[in-house]
Amino acid sequence: MRILHIANFYGDKSGGIRTTIHNLGHSYIQRGHEFTFIVPGSGFYCEETPTGRMIHLPSILIPFSGGYRIIRRNKDVKNLITTLKPDAIEISDRFTLSQIGTWARKRGIPAVVLSHETLSGLVKTHLRFSLTRFVNWHNRRLASRFKYVIATTQFAAKEFKEIGTPNLVTIPLGVDLVNFHPRNRDESLRTELLKGADILLVHCGRLSPEKKPERSMQALELLLQQGINAHLVYVGIGPLQKKLMQASKDLPVTFLGYVAGRQKLAAILSSADISLAPGPIETFCLAAMESLASGTPVVASKTSAVGEFLLLGSEHPVGAVFDNTALGYAEAIKDVMRLRSRNSDLARQCNQQAENFPWSATVSQMLRLHDDSQKVKKAQHRLRAA
Structure with a gap:
């Protein structure tokens, strides 16, 4: 299976998203899949890494963010998707990359989005008050654009459960149990x-x-x-x-x-x-x-x-x-x-509690989602052929 992960807010010194992508990629490759990830960079270039093929796209530096960047044009992302022909797409940005879900679905490519943050929490943190109607509208729109919305905890899932999101899946992230002991x-x-x-x-x-x-x-x-x-x-x-x-x-x-x-x-x-x-x-x-x-x-x-x-x-x-x-x-x-x-x-x-969260479990659950998507996709192809 060819799996493509697209992320913003990724850099040499970024934390959770970088760690997540690298561990997913490493595990996918070990299980015989092909993994490519697209991230923001200073220009367009590609490199082979132990965790998959990494493609950098021209990006915009976000002021006062401490070095975070976002990909400049979604058109560049779409062009790469057309070239790479992935079987499944993973998105790590619920804001600027959400349109990719709708675009991919129209072309028969199943896409999932990982909700790494809670929008209601971000609103309260930065605006000091809640915008419940806006948050619910955004989350409904986000869910409608992807085959699945993936939350990593019950806390992350809560704002989607409150609006009855039917395609919500909870998959905890993992931890490196070899290096951390x-x-x-x-x-x-x-x-x-x-x-x-x-x-x-x-x-x-x-x-x-x-x-x-x-x-x-x-x-x-x-x-x-x-x-x-x-x-x-x-x-x-x-x-x-x-x-x-x-x-x-x-x-x-x-x-x-x-x-x-x-x-x-x-x-x-x-x-x-x-x-x-x-x-x-x-x-x-x-x-x-x-x-x-x-x-x-x-x-x-x-x-x-x-x-x-x-x-x-x-x-x-x-x-x-x-x-x-x-x-x-x-x-x-x-x-x-x-x-x-x-x-x-x-x-x-x-340490025993952390052992309940191996990356192998995360990857197995992600692959089950992608395999389900592939079965649906192949069934549709057979219907067309008939």
């Missing part, structure tokens, strides 16, 4: 990052407004005031980086920037005491899942999807959630500190 814990690296502190907090993610990275620093200040000797490490870059660095001048905070090597990132996550995920509208949060795979419990916003993975309310939770306030955040961090102190098996339990 408790065995990567490095005591010398931990000592280096602690800089004399007792508790190592790691915030891994893009430093952008919708992810509320400043909340981790606000919680740290409260912990310090309560006599807890903690050090906060930020892993990632984004438009808020400079502002955060200025605000951290008198605080025990380290900014590591973008960490390219998976092994280095895995060592950082597994050497931390707690991983922080304050984004209030995260629809999956791969960094949180990678932290669990590394044996590190997670503190996350109670309004995001991350709580779905933390076994909250069970006998052995692997993290905690907070109410989107600095005080609530600090208290949740202390709850997990107490959890660590009384549960010597916590790292193994975190």
